[in-house]
Amino acid sequence: MLRPRSLRTRLLLAASLVLAAFFVLTGLALESAFGESARQAQEDKLESIVYSLIAATAPNPAGELSISTSKVPDQRLTSSASSLQAVLYNESGIPVWRSVAFGDIPAAPTMPGVNEWHFEHLKNPDAFAMSFGLRWIDQSDDPRRYTVMVIEDASSFRAQLQAYRRALWTWLAVCSLGLLGVQVLTLQWGLSPLRRLILELRRIEMGHQPEIQSEYPDELRPLTQGLNAMIQNERNQQTRYRNALGDLAHSLKTPLAVVQGIVDEPQITDPMRHTLREQVQSMQQITGYQLRKAAAAGRRTLAEPVLIRPLAEKLASAVSKVYASRNVQIDIDVDPNTRVRAESGDLFELIGNLLDNAAKYGNGRVRLSVQVTGRTSFIEVCDDGPGFPEDAEELLERGVRADMKIPGQGIGLAAVYDLVVAYDGQIDLGRSDWGGGKVTLRLPG
Incomplete structure (x- = not known):
């Protein structure tokens, strides 16, 4: 039906x-x-x-x-x-x-x-x-x-009888159309609070207001109060997470610095120093990765969309400076008005890791393109390097995390994968038109 x-x-x-x-x-x-x-x-x-x-x-x-x-x-x-x-x-x-x-x-x-x-x-x-x-x-x-x-x-x-029948059904048709028009106007008036609520939710998504502010009928008041409570709780929870992670990072920094100082002590033998240095570097790497992973905001309710072009230009400029010796050229195919519904910090992590991997393992040509269809965002990064192995997609499907080591790609791809999963999205590893690697992200709105 x-x-x-x-x-x-x-x-x-x-x-x-x-x-x-x-x-x-x-x-x-x-x-x-x-x-x-x-x-x-x-x-x-x-x-x-x-x-x-x-x-x-x-x-x-x-x-x-x-x-x-x-x-x-x-x-x-x-x-x-x-x-x-x-x-x-x-x-x-x-x-x-x-x-x-x-x-x-x-x-x-x-x-x-x-x-x-x-x-x-x-x-x-x-x-x-x-x-x-x-x-x-x-x-x-x-x-x-x-x-x-x-x-x-x-x-x-x-x-x-025929004259009466014609007059009767004519007037009934006129009355029915009139009452139907009145019914439409009544529905317009009765459903106007719902339309106003939808407009407010869209303004919240666009970041034009922090919460639902208008007064609504008694039947909708529990809904609006619940939505405001949900929005506030989500923001408070995100703030608590980030504060806790900042405290954790600050707490780990001093012990790691102490261990790093011990490594340089003259009485430690070279083999021991080498082993300690490797372990400290591994701890720093794992800690940094896990902090980035935990700090990912993920898909949020009523998230404000981010204007993607300035963010992409900033990341492209930074990556080009880091790999200036390799003369990396990054093409940005992004409409100036395109917005992606995600946290700006998460987008920095996603696009930054993809551009870094493409610049590091490519041969100098990188292309970033972003398209939005409806509420779904598609982010694509291509390079002209050796590309991915044939089983790269299977490795991602099996859910390899921080310990994944895809030949020819950096460990930042694992962070990208975890962020995509946090947004209930999809990641596809393929081959670009240049013969190198192509990473396509699909992030639902």
Whole structure:
């Protein structure tokens, strides 16, 4: 089933369905009620004509009951082109009187009992018929049964129904469109706090405000308070982490400096000095790596996007100076307005390590390109060096960390891998157009 993802679309669709069902059922009910009312009015009208005809009855010279044409109450019965017809049947079903417009005599109708009425809708011709049974007692005290029938063409009745139906459904359609418009405006007004909340969250992401600041209805207040608490807790936690890591780095610096000083003592033998120096350097390297790894902010909720071009130019300039003797040329293919949703410190670590590896192990040509599609950022660094071994991707997939040693690449690639994992991203090691290494990072927003 297709399920609308928009809350506004869902509400509007549900309201439209309910509104359509209501108007359809209302229209059908009103149409049926009007039809019954019109049919009852038709029945009452024919009944009154029957009464007027009975009032105009009188015996003819043959002793049969008849109706005087001059006393007929409705002048339509005296016209040959009239839609109203009348007939008087005797008890044998033989007409003893009929109106001027009465054409071919149909078969005798169902004779109602004395003082009984019978109303029906004839199919052929399309007309309404009202019959009434009566008993006539002449001077010789000879009771006779008669039936008075009035027939009126149903075309005017149907025209009336059609006109009512057109007017009814036209006005119902107009009312439904009007109510639908009112419903849209109501939804716009009812959902405006949610739209305002979305705008505030986007401003927080862009770094234009620190938290949600507007007042919201009671139903949204727990949500906004929870979001503010989450944002504040995340920032406090990140600050505590960095402060703790700074304290750890400061605490380790002095003991390592002491050990480094002991290494230079003259009474230590050269083999021991060499071993100690290697261990101290290894400790410094591992400590620095682990501190960088732990300091990675990772993917943050409502993180402010970073303008990437100035950061890339700064890193490219620094790497070019470090490897000035190798005449490294770094091409930057980054739009000036491109922003990446990540911590600036993490981006320095990612791009800096990739550029450093490319400059160190390439042959002088490096290219950095950054593209953003939707909320996903793609960072690509290429060089013209020997490239990666064939199993480089498998090593990353197996999750090699600080101890990974990919031939031809530096240990900084491990830090890059850990940062990418912290952002729930992906890293791909391939071959560049120049034949060297190509590292592609995919960071979701």
